[in-house]
Each structure stands twice: as C-alpha cells, then as structure tokens.
Amino acid sequence: MTTAAATARERTAKAKPATMAQALGRALRDSMVEDPSVHVLGEDVGTLGGVFRITDGLAKEFGDERCTDTPLAEAGILGAAVGMAMYGLRPVVEMQFDAFAYPAFEQLISHVAKMRNRTGGAMPLPITVRVPYGGGIGGVEHHSDSSEAYYMATPGLHVVTPATVEDAYGLLRASIASDDPVVFLEPKRLYWSKADWSPQAPAAVEPIGRAVVRRPGRSATLITYGPSLPVCMEAAQAAVEEGWDLEVVDLRSLVPFDDETVAASVRRTGRAVVVHESTGFGGPGGEIAARITERCFHHLEAPVLRVAGFDIPYPPPMQERHHLPGVDRVLDAVARLQWEADN
Amino acid sequence: MTVQELPGAAAYRPTPPPAWKPLTDPAPLLPDPEPYRVLGTDAVADADPELLLRLYSELVRGRRYNTQATALTKQGRLAVYPSSTGQEACEVAAALVLEERDWLFPSYRDTLAAVARGLDPVEALTLLRGDRHTGYDPREHRIAPLCTPLATQLPHAVGLAHAARLKGDDVVALAMVGDGGTSEGDFHEALNFAAVWRAPVVFLVQNNGFAISVPLAKQTAAPSLAHKAVGYGMPGRLVDGNDAAAMHQVLSEAVARARSGGGPTLVEAVTYRMDAHTNADDATRYRGDSEVEAWRAHDPVRILERELTGRGLLGDDGIEEARVAAEQMAAQLRERMNADPVLDPMDLFAHVYAEQTTQLREQAARLRVELDAEQDQPEQHSADDRGTGR
Numbered sequence: 001m002t003t004a005a006a007t008a009r010e011r012t013a014k015a016k017p018a019t020m021a022q023a024l025g026r027a028l029r030d031s032m033v034e035d036p037s038v039h040v041l042g043e044d045v046g047t048l049g050g051v052f053r054i055t056d057g058l059a060k061e062f063g064d065e066r067c068t069d070t071p072l073a074e075a076g077i078l079g080a081a082v083g084m085a086m087y088g089l090r091p092v093v094e095m096q097f098d099a100f101a102y103p104a105f106e107q108l109i110s111h112v113a114k115m116r117n118r119t120g121g122a123m124p125l126p127i128t129v130r131v132p133y134g135g136g137i138g139g140v141e142h143h144s145d146s147s148e149a150y151y152m153a154t155p156g157l158h159v160v161t162p163a164t165v166e167d168a169y170g171l172l173r174a175s176i177a178s179d180d181p182v183v184f185l186e187p188k189r190l191y192w193s194k195a196d197w198s199p200q201a202p203a204a205v206e207p208i209g210r211a212v213v214r215r216p217g218r219s220a221t222l223i224t225y226g227p228s229l230p231v232c233m234e235a236a237q238a239a240v241e242e243g244w245d246l247e248v249v250d251l252r253s254l255v256p257f258d259d260e261t262v263a264a265s266v267r268r269t270g271r272a273v274v275v276h277e278s279t280g281f282g283g284p285g286g287e288i289a290a291r292i293t294e295r296c297f298h299h300l301e302a303p304v305l306r307v308a309g310f311d312i313p314y315p316p317p318m319q320e321r322h323h324l325p326g327v328d329r330v331l332d333a334v335a336r337l338q339w340e341a342d343n
Numbered sequence: 344m345t346v347q348e349l350p351g352a353a354a355y356r357p358t359p360p361p362a363w364k365p366l367t368d369p370a371p372l373l374p375d376p377e378p379y380r381v382l383g384t385d386a387v388a389d390a391d392p393e394l395l396l397r398l399y400s401e402l403v404r405g406r407r408y409n410t411q412a413t414a415l416t417k418q419g420r421l422a423v424y425p426s427s428t429g430q431e432a433c434e435v436a437a438a439l440v441l442e443e444r445d446w447l448f449p450s451y452r453d454t455l456a457a458v459a460r461g462l463d464p465v466e467a468l469t470l471l472r473g474d475r476h477t478g479y480d481p482r483e484h485r486i487a488p489l490c491t492p493l494a495t496q497l498p499h500a501v502g503l504a505h506a507a508r509l510k511g512d513d514v515v516a517l518a519m520v521g522d523g524g525t526s527e528g529d530f531h532e533a534l535n536f537a538a539v540w541r542a543p544v545v546f547l548v549q550n551n552g553f554a555i556s557v558p559l560a561k562q563t564a565a566p567s568l569a570h571k572a573v574g575y576g577m578p579g580r581l582v583d584g585n586d587a588a589a590m591h592q593v594l595s596e597a598v599a600r601a602r603s604g605g606g607p608t609l610v611e612a613v614t615y616r617m618d619a620h621t622n623a624d625d626a627t628r629y630r631g632d633s634e635v636e637a638w639r640a641h642d643p644v645r646i647l648e649r650e651l652t653g654r655g656l657l658g659d660d661g662i663e664e665a666r667v668a669a670e671q672m673a674a675q676l677r678e679r680m681n682a683d684p685v686l687d688p689m690d691l692f693a694h695v696y697a698e699q700t701t702q703l704r705e706q707a708a709r710l711r712v713e714l715d716a717e718q719d720q721p722e723q724h725s726a727d728d729r730g731t732g733r
C-alpha cells in the first residue's frame with residue numbers, strides 16, 4: 001500500500017464535515033505554529049476573531065502581538081505590513097470586506113506589488129492579503145464586490161482564490177509561505193460550505209498557479225473559480241440531461257494563470273465558457289477568452305463565451321440573484337455553444 | 344452661547360458621560376510656538392565643537408553634492424533632480440543621528456540624507472538617472488528605497504520599527520516627508536499607528552514652504568505642522584531646519600526617546616527650498632526673488648560657518664579643507680556619472696516574481712528575439728529611429 005493511499009485512508013477515517021472558514025482558520029494557525037515570523041493583523045481580528053471568525057482563537061493562542069487588532073485604516077494596515085515584511089516578518093493582513101480594501105490600493109500597487117522589482121530582487125515582500133470577496137450573502141452596498149480584475153492587472157501580485165475546503169487550507173498555507181505577495185480572495189459565500197475534511201490529518205499544501213479539472217467531460221469546458229465553481233458543477237450535472245458532457249476547470253490561481261491546463265482542456269472539448277461573478281466588461285473573462293483564442297483557435301468549434309455579472313455596480317441584496325450568474329445562465333451559454341457560422 | 348451657558352445644561356449633565364476619560368494630557372505634547380534654535384543663541388555653549396565641525400564639513404559636502412547633481416541634469420546625465428539646496432541641515436542631521444542598525448525612510452528629495460548616511464552617491468542616484476529604481480540593497484544599508492508616492496513610506500517606517508521592537512531589537516526608524524505630504528492620508532494613518540503602537544519612529548517633516556507651487560497656507564490650516572502631533576498623542580517639535588545644531592539636537596532627542604520605548608515624535612523643520620522643485624520646475628511662477636533672498640541670509644551652511652569662525656573653532660584652513668573634500672567628491676561623482684550605465688534589458692523580467700510565470704517567460708523570449716534582431720542590424724535600426732521617428 002502506498003503512503004498516499006495510507007494517508008488518504010487515515011484522513012477519510014478522521015474526516016468529518018468542516019467549513020471553508022474553519023479550514024482557513026486552521027491554515028492560519030498551522031502557519032503561525034510552524035513559523036514564528038507569521039503575524040496576523042487587521043480590523044477586529046483579535047478578540048472578535050474577525051467578522052467572519054476566520055481568525056478566531058489566534059489572539060488567545062499566540063497573543064495580540066502575533067494577531068493584532070489594528071487601528072481602522074486599511075492603507076495603514078497594509079503599509080505597516082510592508083515595513084514588517086521589510087524587517088523579516090511574514091504579515092497576513094485581513095481586509096474586512098472586498099470594497100474596504102480600496103483605501104489600501106496605493107500601498108498594494110505602488111509598494112507591495114513592486115518592492116521586489118524596485119529593489120532588483122533585494123527586498124521581496126512575503127505579504128498575504130486576505131480579502132473576503134463576492135456576493136450572494138445578502139450584504140448591503142460595498143460588501144459584495146468582486147475586485148479580482150484590479151488585482152490581476154497589477155504585475156508583482158499573485159491572485160489566488162480557493163473554491164473548496166481543501167484548497168482553502170492548502171492554498172492559504174502556500175500563500176503565506178510564498179516569498180511574493182499574494183492577494184488571497186476568499187469567496188465569502190462559500191465560507192460555510194462544507195466538506196469531509198479533517199483539520200487534524202495532514203492536508204495537502206497546494207502550489208500556487210495550477211488549475212485543476214474538477215469534472216472531466218467531452219462536450220465543452222466551463223472555466224471558473226471561487227464562488228462560481230459550485231454553480232458550474234451544478235450546471236454540468238444538469239447538462240447531462242441535455243446530452244452535454246461538460247468539463248469543469250477550477251482556476252484556483254488567476255495570477256499566475258495556468259494556460260496549460262486551460263488550453264489542454266479546451267483543445268479536448270473544442271468549446272469553452274468562462275464563468276465568474278465579477279463584471280464582464282474589463283473583467284477576468286475577457287482576458288481568459290483572449291488567451292484561449294490565441295492558443296486554441298484551430299480547435300475551437302465556437303467562440304469562447306462569457307457568463308459574468310452584469311456591468312453594473314453590485315446590486316442591492318434583494319436584487320442580487322438577478323445579477324449573479326446562476327445555473328440557467330450557464331446552461332444557456334452552453335446551448336449557444338452549438339454555434340454555426342450563420343448564427 | 345456656548346454649551347455650558349445653555350439654560351439648565353448643568354442639570355442635564357450632572358456627571359460626565361460614563362465612557363469619557365482623556366487618554367493623554369495634551370500640554371506636554373504641544374510644540375513651542377517658535378522654532379527651536381541653537382546657533383546664535385546661548386544654547387550653543389552646550390554644543391559639542393567636534394559635532395559642529397563634523398556637521399559643517401557634511402553641509403559643505405552636501406551643498407556641493409546638490410549643485411553637482413543639478414549640473415548633471417543639465418548634461419543629461421540625470422533624468423531629474425529634486426535639489427535639497429537650502430535643506431542640507433535637515434538631510435545631514437537626519438543621517439547623523441541614526442545608529443548603524445537604525446533605518447532611514449527617505450522621500451525622493453532626500454538623496455542627500457542617504458549619501459550622508461554613507462550610501463554610495465552613484466547608487467543613490469540610479470532612480471534619478473533612470474537606469475534602475477533602487478540601486479542598492481535596502482537591507483544592507485538600512486535605507487528604504489527613495490519613495491516617490493507622497494507619504495507612503497511613513498507606514499512602512501512604522502511597521503518596520505514595530506517589527507524590530509517585537510523582535511526585541513532597539514532599532515529606530517526615521518522617516519522623512521515634505522510639508523505637502525502631510526496632507527496625504529498615509530501621513531495620518533502612519534502617525535496614528537505609530538502612536539497607538541508606541542512604535543520607535545521619528546517623523547521628520549521638512550517644511551520647505553512649498554509643495555511644488557502650493558504654499559503652506561494652502562496646504563494646511565493648522566498652527567504648525569508640528570501641532571498635528573498632539574491629535575495622535577505624540578509630542579510635536581518645531582525646529583529651525585537651517586540650524587544644523589538644532590536639527591541634530593532635536594532629532595537626537597527624538598531618536599533617544601524612541602529607542603528607550605517612549606514612542607514616536609513628530610519633528611517639523613522650518614526650512615526653505617532654494618532651488619526650484621526639480622530642474623524641470625519654474626519657481627518664478629509662484630514665488631518672488633525677495634522671499635528667496637531673505638532665506639539666503641539664513642543659509643544653513645553660512646550660519647554654521649559664521650558660528651564656527653566667530654567662536655574660533657574654524658579658520659580659513661578648515662574652510663578650505665572642507666571645500667577641497669567636497670570638490671573631490673563632486674569630481675568623482677562627475678566622472679563616475681559620465682560613464683553610461685550598462686543595462687541588460689532581460690532584467691526587466693528578472694524581478695517581478697521569485698519565479699517567473701510562464702507568461703513572463705514567453706514575453707522575455709519575445710524581447711530576446713527583438714534584441715537579437717537589433718544586434719544583427721544595428722545601423723539600420725538607429726537610422727530608422729532617428730529618421731522616421733518610428
């Protein structure tokens with residue numbers, strides 16, 4: 001019996017339902033245990049454990065010098081993290097909500113992303129910026145933005161977003177261990193999604209930058225990430241009845257982008273739909289579609305389609321279901337993939 | 344009518360609101376209304392003559408450095424130079440008050456502070472020459488990269504000082520910013536963080552009168568920039584920024600305070616920018632000659648020289664010695680800056696990430712092909728560039 005199989009069996013034995021939020025908390029804790037230079041800082045991360053309770057218990061276990069309630073100032077938090085990283089610490093910053101990270105953009109773009117480059121490699125900044133993002137939780141204004149395109153457009157940043165409980169753990173561990181800054185986007189509507197996952201058993205630390213095929217298929221590829229993965233999985237299930245066998249690719253990392261996995265999938269299926277919550281215009285889907293077209297043009301049986309949020313400011317919660325791409329919209333796009341030249 | 348005079352106010356408020364208690368007594372934090380001076384006052388008797396002489400030679404060298412760097416812009420050797428002529432006392436004092444283990448966080452105008460701290464003058468100028476962003480290893484010299492986005496280096500200084508203290512190192516960070524920079528959000532956030540964390544930081548504001556063309560009166564309504572400190576709960580100190588002895592003393596005290604766990608200090612140096620904002624600026628559009636002349640009489644090099652010669656500490660020989668040393672530095676700088684820097688375009692991709700992404704590898708390969716093609720037809724290319732403007 002291989003070690004991997006043994007590990008898997010041991011894990012299944014101990015596994016019980018765990019949420020993504022718990023897996024993230026566990027990743028923070030394990031990182032802090034292993035590496036004393038890991039420091040968590042942000043608004044309400046200490047006594048309260050964060051508004052989503054991701055940092056629950058860290059201040060108690062590691063003290064408020066390792067898990068610090070900061071003054072309420074995002075640029076200050078991230079700017080201080082830059083200085084801490086300059087002195088050899090490994091700060092993990094929590095931005096309370098997607099739209100409240102904007103005051104820190106100056107620090108993120110002008111310093112966090114560029115310090116390695118500005119110093120000719122002499123001063124890398126190992127900072128992880130955790131940003132709960134996206135909608136679907138009934139949040140009022142400024143609590144549901146999908147800001148990934150802004151981050152993606154900034155050279156020097158890694159942009160990572162897990163969609164499963166296992167990846168939440170594995171990718172956050174890898175992000176904290178990375179010598180480069182990582183914007184770690186947490187799909188907040190999946191915080192309470194569960195999986196049989198044991199925080200006690202050894203869990204995989206996933207290298208940043210690899211997409212994964214979540215469901216193999218032959219008719220077309222759905223390319224997605226974060227909060228839209230469950231939507232795509234459900235759509236793929238429903239499509240079976242229509243006679244479509246959909247492949248689902250979970251990007252996991254937007255930067256670096258795994259062209260290889262994506263292109264290999266699209267070459268197999270000949271058709272692709274990119275699915276995400278963030279707006280379509282100027283959004284990640286345009287970039288992804290262009291990359292696919294450049295690499296797979298001769299394999300494509302239809303144009304690459306995008307299913308995205310509307311090009312509107314994130315709507316009020318009572319209207320958000322109209323904005324968020326759901327299963328029907330994905331299936332509709334799949335139907336449009338039966339494209340012919342005269343369409 | 345004030346709140347207290349409102350009829351029945353006392354009856355409604357027999358006790359203060361329960362949560363209220365002042366966190367800090369403001370009085371000791373307030374700056375003196377007059378900038379602190381040493382030169383030309385009784386306080387000079389306490390100044391160490393050796394220190395004054397050291398300051399003098401550094402000022403002379405600093406002035407020469409400024410004039411040389413400005414000249415290099417005219418020769419096309421520097422893309423731009425924000426001169427600190429007139430502000431040398433601030434620059435030099437900031438460098439000299441720090442121990443080797445301390446950190447300096449300069450702005451784009453503070454090349455001289457970095458050089459006075461011992462950084463190679465050419466390494467300090469790469470940003471302004473335009474060949475590399477930061478021509479030195481910040482950790483090796485404990486000098487952060489010269490910072491262009493205003494005030495954004497201040498929270499870095501706070502974070503670094505905080506981290507050092509967490510590690511048990513008695514390291515101090517000194518961060519420099521201009522008067523205009525004090526209006527930026529990062530200035531406020533940095534001061535607030537520093538005070539709350541009691542971080543060992545010294546904030547040095549060089550109030551040189553203008554932010555490019557905008558005078559201080561249009562920048563702030565505060566009594567002084569040093570007054571801003573009290574709102575954060577740290578002491579503010581107002582000092583004559585052209586008085587090298589006063590600068591050194593006030594900054595030394597602030598550094599000592601920070602090192603001993605006393606927390607941050609905000610120092611406002613009242614000084615004047617004698618040159619234009621940069622070589623590209625036309626200062627006559629926003630200020631008159633008479634103002635500049637008035638400040639010329641308070642030149643930092645001249646007032647220290649006058650003090651030292653007046654007290655018999657410096658003679659013609661000493662003046663000449665400082666001048667010669669400065670000339671040597673300038674000659675070396677000229678000579679070394681006359682050589683074209685050797686650049687490898689492939690470096691563009693070298694330091695974006697620890698490991699190049701496939702995307703960057705592809706782009707680097709493309710550039711490689713372009714460079715090789717250029718090598719094959721060097722003449723045709725340069726003719727093209729000149730002739731058609733393509």
Ligand SMILES: Cc1ncc(C[n+]2csc(CCOP(=O)(O)OP(=O)(O)O)c2C)c(N)n1
Binds near residue numbers: 452521522553620
């Ligand atoms: C965030 C930001 N906004 C605008 C600028 C453009 N800019 C460069 S210097 C300057 C004036 C700064 O004045 P001050 O802070 O007083 O410093 P000084 O140049 O006088 O040393 C401005 C507006 C900048 N560098 N950064």
